Each structure stands twice: as C-alpha cells, then as structure tokens.
Amino acid sequence: MxxxxxxxxxxxxxxxxxxxxxxxxxxxxxxxxxxxxxxxxxxxxxxxxxxxxxxxxxxxxxxxxxxxxxxxxxxxxxxxxxxxxxxxxxxxxxxxxxxxxxxxxxxxxxxxxxxxxxxxxxxxxxxxxxxxxxDIFSLIPFYLTNIMFPFSMRAMRIWKEQNEELQAANAQIEHLSKHAERQRIARDLHDTMGHALSMITLKSELAEKLAVRDPERAAREMRDVQTASRAALSQVRELVANMHMISLPDELQNIRRILDAAHIELHVHGTLEELRLNTSTSSILALCLREAVTNVVRHSRARICRVTLQDDAAGTIMRIVDDGRGWKEKGNGHGLLGMRQRVDVVGGTLHLETAPNGGAALTVTLPHIISGQKGD
Incomplete structure (x- = not known):
C-alpha cells in the first residue's frame, strides 16, 4: 500500500x-x-x-x-x-x-x-x-543573516526533538502509573476477597456437615457466612470507589469537612491556581492528602493541621504538618507504603519527619510534567 x-x-x-x-x-x-x-x-x-x-x-x-x-x-x-x-x-x-x-x-x-x-x-x-x-558594508546583513538563520533553525529543531522526547516520557509515566494502579487494585482484591471467600467456603462446608446432626450450630455458621459476605461486598464497593480518579480541589473540600467534625483547625497556605497539575498528579496528591489527614484524625490528637501547596524548581510540593503526637504508623505501614508507591511511579519523593512542635510533617514532591501545565 x-x-x-x-x-x-x-x-x-x-x-x-x-x-x-x-x-x-x-x-x-x-x-x-x-x-x-x-x-x-x-x-x-x-x-x-x-x-x-x-x-x-x-x-x-x-x-x-x-x-x-x-x-x-x-x-x-x-x-x-x-x-x-x-x-x-x-x-x-x-x-x-x-x-x-x-x-x-x-x-x-x-x-x-x-x-x-x-x-x-x-x-x-x-x-x-x-x-x-x-560597497563592502552592504554585505554585512547578508553574512549576518546567513550565519544566524541556520543556528536558529538548529535551535528550533533541538527544542522540538527534546519536547517530543519529554512528551514520550510523560506518556510512559502515565502508562506506568496506570499499570501500578491496576497492580494495586489486583493486590487489594486478592488480599480482601481471597480471605473473605476462603472463610465463606470453609464456613459453608462446615454448615453442610452440621446440617443434620447439629442444626443450631449449622445455622450459626451460615449467619457467619452472611456476615462475611456482607463485609466482603462492602469492601468491594470501597475498592471500586477508590478506583475513580479524585482531584486535589475536591479532596481539600472533603478533608475540611472531616477535620471540622474532628474539631481540628485546617490552615491552607498557597492556592491551587499557582500549581501546574495534570489529572494523574492531582489524583496522587489528593490520595496522599486523604491518607495523611486520616492518620491525623485517628491517631494524632492534633488541634491544628496545616497544608502548604507550592511550585518551585523541584516540582509541585505539598506539605502537611500537625501539632499532635506524630505519625503513629510504624515502619512501612500500608498507608505510608501506598503513598510511597504512588509517588515513586511519577518519579516524586515523599519525606516523613517530626515537626518542630512535635507533630508529624509529611512532604510530597512531584516533578513538573509538560502535559500537566495549565491549559491542558
């Protein structure tokens, strides 16, 4: 053809x-x-x-x-x-x-x-x-134009090639991010549903054996099966809900309501308009913010939570600081590990330390991505 x-x-x-x-x-x-x-x-x-x-x-x-x-x-x-x-x-x-x-x-x-x-x-x-x-001077514009023009074209060509390479790298990052998220969902489904279905299978087999000689116990076992199935259904619904992309603006509104209910003051420094975000980076920051605030509400006994948003040469930075007892999740707990995995996918960094006031200070830095600049 x-x-x-x-x-x-x-x-x-x-x-x-x-x-x-x-x-x-x-x-x-x-x-x-x-x-x-x-x-x-x-x-x-x-x-x-x-x-x-x-x-x-x-x-x-x-x-x-x-x-x-x-x-x-x-x-x-x-x-x-x-x-x-x-x-x-x-x-x-x-x-x-x-x-x-x-x-x-x-x-x-x-x-x-x-x-x-x-x-x-x-x-x-x-x-x-x-x-x-x-008139030798009349040749000067000719020579200057012919020397400058090829280098201008060369600079334009190099810029175009670098831009295409960066866009290809961004597309690869997006692909890896989706792949990592699929792996996480598969892992969560395996861990959650595998345990629940194994228990349902064992309980139902036991109830079948007890149905004749101990009907009362068999009924109890079947009630346990019903309870386990309802719990599994609830967990599946939660997993499906978490599969949807969430945005940083929406999550900021959500944590404000949660912290108000927990009687914790929220102070936000910086505006979303100053940030260069695309859908993926916004979702990653939102998920990290959700996990960090959940830890603040459940374990920190804090009175104030501060969220700082800013852009600099290193990338987009989100810092969450509270005045409570510090991060209670030890080592690589599931929440902290999940945040690290999401941040690592896009080449970002996550740093957890003790704040000067004794609380926890979590800093998430995500690199700038061309496709994520405002206007995309």
Whole structure:
C-alpha cells in the first residue's frame, strides 16, 4: 500500500512551509529581471529545480545521499541567479540555511555554511565584473543573516526533538502509573476477597456437615457466612470507589469537612491556581492528602493541621504538618507504603519527619510534567 504523500518530513514541522511564499516571490523577481524570453524560461526551470532540490534535501536523514547531492544543487542555482540575474538573489541562500540548520552534525553544518558563503561571494564578485565588492558594508546583513538563520533553525529543531522526547516520557509515566494502579487494585482484591471467600467456603462446608446432626450450630455458621459476605461486598464497593480518579480541589473540600467534625483547625497556605497539575498528579496528591489527614484524625490528637501547596524548581510540593503526637504508623505501614508507591511511579519523593512542635510533617514532591501545565 502506497503511503500518504508528504512534501516535507513531519520532523521538520509546519514552519518550513512558510518558506515557500518566498520561493513564489523569487519566481516573480526572476521574471522581472529577465530581459529575454530565453532567460525567463531558464530562470523558471531553475526555480522548479531549486524547489525540488530544497524539498529533497530535507529527506537526507532517511536517505543520506540526498543531502550530499541536493544542497550543492541549491547553492549552485543561487550562484547562477546572483551572477546572471541580480545580486540581491544572494538572500535566497536562507533556503539553503534552513537545510543546513537541520543537519545533525555540527561540524558538517559549519562546513556546509562556510562553503555556501564562499560560493555566493564568488558569484557576487562575478556579477560586479571586478576583483572586489564596491560597497563592502552592504554585505554585512547578508553574512549576518546567513550565519544566524541556520543556528536558529538548529535551535528550533533541538527544542522540538527534546519536547517530543519529554512528551514520550510523560506518556510512559502515565502508562506506568496506570499499570501500578491496576497492580494495586489486583493486590487489594486478592488480599480482601481471597480471605473473605476462603472463610465463606470453609464456613459453608462446615454448615453442610452440621446440617443434620447439629442444626443450631449449622445455622450459626451460615449467619457467619452472611456476615462475611456482607463485609466482603462492602469492601468491594470501597475498592471500586477508590478506583475513580479524585482531584486535589475536591479532596481539600472533603478533608475540611472531616477535620471540622474532628474539631481540628485546617490552615491552607498557597492556592491551587499557582500549581501546574495534570489529572494523574492531582489524583496522587489528593490520595496522599486523604491518607495523611486520616492518620491525623485517628491517631494524632492534633488541634491544628496545616497544608502548604507550592511550585518551585523541584516540582509541585505539598506539605502537611500537625501539632499532635506524630505519625503513629510504624515502619512501612500500608498507608505510608501506598503513598510511597504512588509517588515513586511519577518519579516524586515523599519525606516523613517530626515537626518542630512535635507533630508529624509529611512532604510530597512531584516533578513538573509538560502535559500537566495549565491549559491542558
């Protein structure tokens, strides 16, 4: 199956198409400076050849020989225009400069740039019909433009490549985050339902054996089965509820209600508008906030809980500090371990320490992700 035709490779971007406007203007100027029909036809033929060579030069990464052949063709055509039509055609070298700017090798880029400038300078001297340029200062803009333009194109190319690499890394992080969450859900289902179903199986088998010789005990066993099944159903519902993505703004409202009910003051420093969050990072921070506040309410005996939100060079930072007895979960408890796993997935850090007032201080730092910037 024949693939879709592309005039330029996708990797060079759409900006390069705007250069074609100047090619059309170049065709107009060639007709203007042609004093004979033959010269006009030759100029139009060279313009078409120049456009073909310009287009083919950008496919040098796929076929290296094209860069070796078609860039010199462009330079030669510009030299013909300069020498036999008008000296101002020297500025058409910016087409060649855009090709040079997309070269991967910096050494080859410099070599091509110098060779192009030398060739066009010789063409200018030929056009003058003398051994030196009449007004040397009029060449300064030409040289400055042709030196700066390839490096501008190179910088744009490098930025585009780095941006694509970062977006690919972000997509991989999102994929790993979802994979880790699926593993957590599977682990929770196995631990919760495996235990409950094993107990239901044993109890029901025992009730079956006791049904004839001890009906009363069999009835008790079946009541235990009913209780276990209801508990398992409740746990499944809780797991399903936790599978939904939650947002940091919603969770802040939720913990405010919880802390109010526990008679604990909540002080929030920083605003959500200042943060650069996407759906995943917002959910991770929200889950960490939920777990931390749950620990504060259940174990800390705190009177005040402070939540600080901020962005800096390290990433998005959330700090939760209370004035209670400190974090009561020892070692890698399930709550703390779950938070660490979520934070590790996106390359973040979690730090738990004793606050200056003796309470707990939990700091979560998540790296900035391009797709998570405001406006996405």
């Amino acid at each position: 024949i693939g879709k035709f592309e005039f330029f490779p996708k990797r060079v971007g759409k900006f390069i198409y705007f250069n074609l406007i100047y090619w059309v203007l170049g065709v107009y100027n060639l007709l203007h400076f042609s004093d004979t029909t033959t010269k006009a036809l030759l100029g139009l033929s060279l313009s078409l050849l120049f456009l073909i060579a310009y287009r083919e030069s950008f496919w040098a990464e796929e076929k290296p020989w094209k860069g070796t052949v078609f860039l010199p063709v462009q330079v030669l055509i510009v030299c013909v225009w300069v020498a036999f039509y008008n000296e101002n055609f020297c500025y058409m070298t910016f087409f060649c400069g855009s090709v040079i700017g997309f070269m991967q090798s910096k050494k080859r880029m410099w070599g091509s740039l110098i060779a192009m400038l030398v060739a066009v300078t010789v063409a200018i001297l030929i056009a003058e019909g003398q051994g030196q340029w009449g």
